Amino acid sequence: MNYSRPSPRYKPVSLFVTCIIDMIYPQTGVSVVEILEHLGVEVRFPQSQTCCGQPAYNSGFQDDARKVAKQFLRAFEDADVIVAPSGSCASMVAHYYPELFKDDPEWSERANWAASITWEFTEYLVDGLGISDIGAALPPTKVAFHDACHGLRLLNLKSQARDLAAGIDGVTVSELPNAHQCCGFGGLFSVKMPQISGAMLDDKISGIESSDADVFLTGDCSCMTQINGGLSRKGNPQRTIHIADLLAQGLHHDEKSGETGNA
8 A cells, every 4th residue: 555645744753863873973863853843843753763674675685674674663653754864764764665565464554654754854844844944044155965876866855955055044055066976885885896886986076176165965974974984085174964964053053143043
């Protein structure tokens, strides 16, 4: 059974923080909560959440992926809306859970329901709530984006994050010459094919080095890790940050300036 996608407005959000944010970038998770609460959204955090099962699924271990996905579905069984600050993890739930459980009548309905209420963070704000200006402000800043593969190709995420960045007073958006190209991470791809992964990363870094942007943004911390690792090894001080962290910085700057943001 496929569910139509219900509106997420006026409903509490259950945050799926994702593994990499939980373990490596907890401040990004904090940024997401700050932004949602700033907009008056009630945020819940199911304590029993774990991985979405994507690493196992992408490696061909579907039985193992189903075990992990069932734990996800149990953890979020009471959710009204699920929001994840990752196009990769959001697309796993929204696109691959129905496929993963298509031959399992007991879990198929639950998987389709979870898929219908799962939103990537920027998608939720712009497409779900209709908000692109959260009332943030920064000193004059030029930003450019790396479009993470899963978000771009499975969830059609591109304009949403740019609209949010452009909505920050003082921020202008420019384009990387290779914004849409893969950074070479691809989860286990970077481990199994490191030379190809490294060559793809070099192309991405060349695009960053040719840009006049002050800040480089993405919506997936896995890509951020890959790109920043490459920049660090080259001795380049530039770094990529998550769009949620830039938005949260804009809120804090706004608070320090004594202004009140409008959602």
